[in-house]
Amino acid sequence: MKKISILLFVFLYSCNYLFARVMSDSTILLNLEEVVELARKQSPDVLVARHTFRSSYWNYCYYKANYLPSLSFSSTPNFNHSINKVALEDGTTRFVPQNQLETNINISLTQNISWTGGSIFVETDLERLDLLDNKIHSFNYDPVEILYCLFIFGRYANKWDKKIEPLSFEEAKKIYIKTLESVAFRAITHFFNLAKAQANLEIAKTNFMNADTLFFFAKGRYEVGTITENEMLQLEISKLVEEGNRMNAQLTVDDSMEALRSYLGITEPYPLRVVVDNEIPLTFIDINQALEYAFQNSPDIINFQRRKYESDRNLSSAKGSTGLKTDLYMSFGWAQTGDDIQAVYKNPLNQQYFQLAIRFPILDWGRDRGKVQLAKSQRDLEYTRIELEYRDFERNLMKLVKQFNLQPNQLSVAHKTNLTSERRNDVARKLYLMGKLTILELNESISEKDSSTRNYIHTLQNYWSLYYMLRSFTLYDFEKNIPLTEDYRLLIH
Numbered sequence: 001m002k003k004i005s006i007l008l009f010v011f012l013y014s015c016n017y018l019f020a021r022v023m024s025d026s027t028i029l030l031n032l033e034e035v036v037e038l039a040r041k042q043s044p045d046v047l048v049a050r051h052t053f054r055s056s057y058w059n060y061c062y063y064k065a066n067y068l069p070s071l072s073f074s075s076t077p078n079f080n081h082s083i084n085k086v087a088l089e090d091g092t093t094r095f096v097p098q099n100q101l102e103t104n105i106n107i108s109l110t111q112n113i114s115w116t117g118g119s120i121f122v123e124t125d126l127e128r129l130d131l132l133d134n135k136i137h138s139f140n141y142d143p144v145e146i147l148y149c150l151f152i153f154g155r156y157a158n159k160w161d162k163k164i165e166p167l168s169f170e171e172a173k174k175i176y177i178k179t180l181e182s183v184a185f186r187a188i189t190h191f192f193n194l195a196k197a198q199a200n201l202e203i204a205k206t207n208f209m210n211a212d213t214l215f216f217f218a219k220g221r222y223e224v225g226t227i228t229e230n231e232m233l234q235l236e237i238s239k240l241v242e243e244g245n246r247m248n249a250q251l252t253v254d255d256s257m258e259a260l261r262s263y264l265g266i267t268e269p270y271p272l273r274v275v276v277d278n279e280i281p282l283t284f285i286d287i288n289q290a291l292e293y294a295f296q297n298s299p300d301i302i303n304f305q306r307r308k309y310e311s312d313r314n315l316s317s318a319k320g321s322t323g324l325k326t327d328l329y330m331s332f333g334w335a336q337t338g339d340d341i342q343a344v345y346k347n348p349l350n351q352q353y354f355q356l357a358i359r360f361p362i363l364d365w366g367r368d369r370g371k372v373q374l375a376k377s378q379r380d381l382e383y384t385r386i387e388l389e390y391r392d393f394e395r396n397l398m399k400l401v402k403q404f405n406l407q408p409n410q411l412s413v414a415h416k417t418n419l420t421s422e423r424r425n426d427v428a429r430k431l432y433l434m435g436k437l438t439i440l441e442l443n444e445s446i447s448e449k450d451s452s453t454r455n456y457i458h459t460l461q462n463y464w465s466l467y468y469m470l471r472s473f474t475l476y477d478f479e480k481n482i483p484l485t486e487d488y489r490l491l492i493h
Helices: 002-020 032-043 044-065 154-223 229-264 285-297 300-318 367-433 439-474
Strands: 028-031 070-075 079-088 095-112 119-131 136-150 272-275 325-338 349-359
Touching: 028 325, 032 044, 032 154, 032 229, 070 079, 079 285, 154 229, 154 272, 154 300, 154 367, 154 439, 229 272, 229 439, 285 367, 285 439, 300 367
Parallel strands: 028 272
Antiparallel strands: 070 095, 079 095, 095 119, 119 136, 136 325, 325 349
């Protein structure tokens, strides 16, 4: 009878095991690599990152365009039929009716000067004035006029923009790559949430099947008096508890599945199932190499330098806006007037204009000095913050590398523990059916099996999470031994 009972138990368990693994053809199977790839292509976070990068790209293009020559055309016709106050040659002023039309054409070539600040303009201008009542017209022509303007802060802005803007764009490119690694990290979290939910559902189904089978045999053994009524009732309670666990586990699977579907941007309404691979790509990363890659590639390092430049710029601007202030405006060229268009091209006269504005505070009660000292204090504070963040960056990276290097051994131990606990549970069930094990000992073996399965999946998640966190810190592919990069041209269209 004992042998028949054991064979029947094994048969029922095997049928339940196979049934639990029969899947619909419409189920979408995904491994970790596929989940990461999908997330990098179509997750909401990636779409936001692309738009952010495009904004940085066009901002950088705008900066570069500021230092390229620009050509413009303008025309401002002006019709005036009104009574206006006009100053006469004898110094008096009268109200005079006017009926005239002014038209002009202007072509201007502009170039910002980075090494001195300010802008240089080369213009040509043709004007016509029509006195409509008298039917008289005249022309004014400036064939060439060269102008140069230098303002107070122009030189300082150009100097620091040349340092900051290229850094900002380089930082934006690195941030985009880092965002992809962060997306992979979040995708891994969703992947293993579903993997753990699936494992818990399998555990719950198996435990319910085992509890149902044990309760079935317990009723027979109770009838022949080999177990007490208390033990039989305890098995019935275990069956009911496992049935509730199975239903709760199914709800968790559904929630985790929808969370993964939403993050990956999958619109097909088919069920998802993740497949956990036990293979791992790396078992060790050298700390010194990881630090070297991080200092070469990380956007955080660029961010530190950019913020230093910005604080230096603010201090330089504060110093430049105090004390002596000057604005310079000068121009030279040729001009001519005439009653017809041909006359303005004959013997043009040269013309020059120069203006220098000087302002110097005599009494400001320490306002300028306070402004400079405030900017200096803020610069020093920012330098201190950057230094602390730099040390935290280095310390966190070293901590991550040490944690990652422990994961392969922990994963090996967790895998062996999982296999051993499964074998122990199989033996414990057989011993219980043979009457050589108590129900408490059986429950203990079941609990150890479930715990070791969950721990193994959790350890796998820790490994992959740490691996992609290291990639996001260093922007380096440790499997291929190359820096991470992207084709940025594909992102701006």
